[in-house]
Amino acid sequence: TLGMPYVQFKIEFKQASxxxxxxxxxxxxxxxxxxxxxAKPVSDIASGGxxxxxxxxxxxxxxxxxxxxxxxxDEIDTGIGGRTALAVGEKMKSLAQKNQILSIxxxxxxxxxxxxxxxIEKVVKKGKTYTEVACLSEEMxxxxxARMLSGEASQEIARKMAEDMLQLGRK
Numbered sequence: 245t246l247g248m249p250y251v252q253f254k255i256e257f258k259q260a261s262x263x264x265x266x267x268x269x270x271x272x273x274x275x276x277x278x279x280x281x282x283a284k285p286v287s288d289i290a291s292g293g294x295x296x297x298x299x300x301x302x303x304x305x306x307x308x309x310x311x312x313x314x315x316x317x318d319e320i321d322t323g324i325g326g327r328t329a330l331a332v333g334e335k336m337k338s339l340a341q342k343n344q345i346l347s348i349x350x351x352x353x354x355x356x357x358x359x360x361x362x363x364i365e366k367v368v369k370k371g372k373t374y375t376e377v378a379c380l381s382e383e384m385x386x387x388x389x390a391r392m393l394s395g396e397a398s399q400e401i402a403r404k405m406a407e408d409m410l411q412l413g414r415k
Contacts, residue, residue: 246297246335247328250279253298273298293323300335307343314344321351329353333413352392352406356413361385385410 254274264270274283275290275298286298296319303315320332333354336345340359348364349355361380366373380388389406390399 246300246331247324248277248294248297250277252276252283253301254283291323293328296320296322296324297328297332300332304335304339307339312343314346315339317345317347317349319348319350321349321354325351326353333357337413350392352389352409355392356389356409358413361388363388 256272258270259268273286275286276283277294329351330353337357363378365376367376386406390402394402
């Protein structure tokens, strides 16, 4: 469902003969996203978008078997867009049925699935940088999604698309 139809993911355990810094076990995540290819270490072959989706899957599995009250995704949108971003947003929305999800994203395809959306901006005042956080009203959400789509909140086409996308996210 996350745009990787041929994915293989394996966890390989090797045991050292003597204790290492973190114990006896050496654990390696092996991954392949292409048909008929051998799984290799995630860190060697996975793109940023693939790593983000693997993390989403792992956190989803952990959430199913534990009592994680909150799951944080920082820039889960790395290296993805379009249909894949929508799939990630839908997956996060399904996770939000049982967990509080906090996500930092730059993609409107993910943001539209949020129950509550905040805008976080860095501003400079008197030579110092501050972070401002604002909870967005419905009208402000439309503006922000439109800005994420087109770079401007005032473009009529972007605003209409933002409204349509927000409706999609509520379904």
